[in-house]
Amino acid sequence: MNEAGGEALRPVAGLTDLAARVSAACGHWPAEEHRRLRAVLRHLDARTGAVAPAAWGRAHEVASVLAALHADAETVGAALLHVLLGADADRAAVREALGEGMVRLLDGAGRMGQVAEQRAGTAAASAEQAEALRKMLLAMVEDVRVVLLVLALRLVDLRHAAAIGYERRRALARETMDIYAPLANRLGIWQLKWELEDLAFRYLEPLTYRRLAQQLAERRADRERYLREVTAQLGEALAREGIEADIAARPKHLYSIWKKMQRKGVGFEEIFDVRAVRVLVAEVAQCYAVLGIVHSLWHPIPREFDDYIARPKPNNYRSLHTAVVGPEGRTLEVQIRTHEMHRQAELGIAAHWRYKEGVRFDPGVERKVAWLRQLLAWREEVADGGEFVDQFRAATQEERVYVFTPRGEVVDLPAGATVLDFAYHIHTEVGHRCRGAKVNGRIVPLTHELATGEQVEILTAKAPRPSRDWLSPHLGYLRTARARAKVRHWFKQLDREENIAAGRAVLEREAQRLGVTVEAAALCGRLRQASEDDLLAAVGRGEISAAQVAAALAELGAPPGGRDEPVVAVPRRRGEGGSGEVRIAGVGDLLAQTARCCKPLPGDPVRGYITRGRGVSIHHRDCRNLARLALEDPDRVITVDWQGAGPRRRYPVDVRVRAYDRPGLLRDVTALLAAEHVEVEAARSTGGRRRHETHLELRLHVGDMGQLARVLARIGELPNVLDVRRVGAAGEGG
Structure with missing residues (x-):
C-alpha cells in the first residue's frame, strides 16, 4: 500500500496483533463466524505487504465499532479489507477466496464513498440537498450491512480528525452532520448517532462546544452512573405496584442539548432533559399510573408536563412527558408510552427523526428506512447471510x-x-x-x-x-409526464402551417416505412379529428404520436366487415415463418400460408389466392405478383382478413437500412433488434450508390405492425442512419 502521511511502514507481522485484538473484540461470535474471520485474515496475510501504522490502528477501531453493533464476520472482514487494501483489493481474488457477499460489501462501501468525492469542493448543502443526498445513499444500498460499515468508518475518521487540516476537518464534520448522522438516526443506531453528532459539533462550533461542556460540569460517565441509580429506584417502585415496564435511560449528548437550546430559545439552566428516562408499558392506563408513581417519587417541575396521548402531535406522536427534580437535586425528564406508541414513534409516520429534521414525507424512502431498521433488528435471528441479503433486496425495490x-x-x-x-x-x-x-x-x-x-x-x-x-x-x-408536457407545449406554440407541414411529413414517413398507402383524410375519423388539416396539425404539435399514426395506418388497410359470405378460421401451414391465423370468406378448412414475395404482416390489407395443391397463399393487397395472378385467373382471388396473432407468433418481413458506413453499424443494429426481441433470419451488407454509403438488408421476424413500426423508428435514431424502411410489401423483387 502507499505510505500515508510519511509514516514509517510496519511489516505484515502486525497483522497477527490486529487479528488477536479483533478476535477479542468479537468474542461473542459463534465458532463459524470466527472461522470466516480467519479466512479474511489469511487473505490479507498474502496481500497487505507493508502497511502504515495508522492503517492498522484504524482497521482495529473500525472492527471494534462494528463488533459493538453485533455485526457479523463478513461485515468486519469487509471493513478490514476496505481499510487495509482499499481500491487495491482484487475483486476476483476476494470473490474466489471469500465469496460474492464480501465483494458486494466492498463495492457498496466504495459507491457510498464516491458520494463524498462527487461533493468535494462544493458549497455546504442546503436542507433540501442534504435530504436528497441522504435519499441517494439509501437508494444505493443493496445490503444493509454496507450502512453499518460506512458509518463505522466515518466515526473512526472523526475521532482522529483533530490531526488533519482545519478546512478538511470542517468539511468532514459538515458532511457528517448533513448525511451520516441523520442516517444513523433514521436507522436507530443511537450509539453511533450521538458520537457522530458530538464530534462534528466539536469541530464545527469549537467555542460553543467548549462553553457547553463547561456548563454541563460533569463527565458523561457520571451522568450514566446517575441514570443507572434513577432507573433502579423507579424500577423498584413500579414493581411494588405490580407494573411490568421496560425502563431505558440515556444521558443527553452535547449537540442535542445545544439544538434544544436553539429551538426553544432558552439558556442551559432551562433545559430539563439533560438526563432522560423512557418507560414502556403494555396499556394506556398504565402510562398514567406510572406518571403518578414518578410524581410521588420526585417533585414535578411546573409547566414541564405534556400529555401527547390525550392530545397527540400533528404527526400523531403520542407519549407522556414530564420533568422532575430527581435525586441529588438534579433535573430529570421522564417519557412514558406504550410499546405500540414507541413502535409508531420509531417506525411509523410519527418517527422521531422526521419531526426533528422537518423533511417532506416520501413513502418510498419511508418504506426503505422501515425495512432497514427492521432488518437491523432481525439480523441476529437470520442464520443464513444469503437469506438475509435476499430478504433485504426483495423488500427495498426503489421507486x-x-x-x-x-x-x-x-x-x-x-x-x-x-x-x-x-x-x-x-x-x-x-x-x-x-x-x-x-x-x-x-x-x-x-x-x-x-x-x-x-x-x-x-x-x-x-x-x-x-x-x-x-x-x-x-x-x-x-x-x-412533466417533460412530455413541456415538449407538447413547445410544439403547440408553433405556427399552425408549420405544424401541418410537420404532421404531413410524419404521416408520409410512417406510411413509407410500413409500406402502406392511406390518404390523410381517411385517418380523421379513426383519430377523432374534424378535418385533414386538424389531423396534421395535431400530429405536428405532438398531440397525436407517430405510434398512433402507424397503428391507424395499419388498421385502415384491412377490408371492411359486413360480408355476406360465412367466415371461417384457417390455420397456417407449419414452417411458413411462424404460426398465425387468418379469416377466409366462403371456403372450407384450407391450409394457408403467407406469400414469400410480399410477406404480409397482421394489420396489412391482404387478399388470398387459391393455389394448386398448396392451399391459400396470403398476399399484400398491393402485391405485384397478386395483380399478375388475378389477371390470369381472377376466380382464384378471395377475400381474407387477419383473425389476430396469438402469443409468440412471428412473421417474416424484409427491411432495408441506408446509412453512411462506419465501424460497428451492423453490431449496433443487431444489438437493438436483440433488445426488442426481434429474430434476425438473415443480414446482408451492400455498397450504396454514393461514396461512403452502405445498405443493410435484413430479414426479421416480428409479431405485428406495431412492433415493426417501433423497430424501424429506433433503427432510424442510430448514428449515421439515413433511412430505414420495409421492402417487399408490394412484391418488389418477389
Missing part, C-alpha cells in the same frame, strides 16, 4: 433515482428517467436545447436510463429545437 449535476447537486427523479428527463428537470430551456449528454464523463444516447449515483452533464445547442420523436413512448426518450 426513485438520485443523480448528480456537474456542480455536485443531487436531482431526484422517478425510476426509469432518462438523461432527457433530467435536462427538462433542470430547466425547460435546457431540455429544449438538449443535443446530447455525458454520464460519468462518457457520451450516452438521450434514451440512457439513469442509475443512482451517476453524474450527468447536458450538452446543449444555441437554439431550442425539440424533436417530435421525443414524444413517442416506444422510442424511450421521455418517461416523466
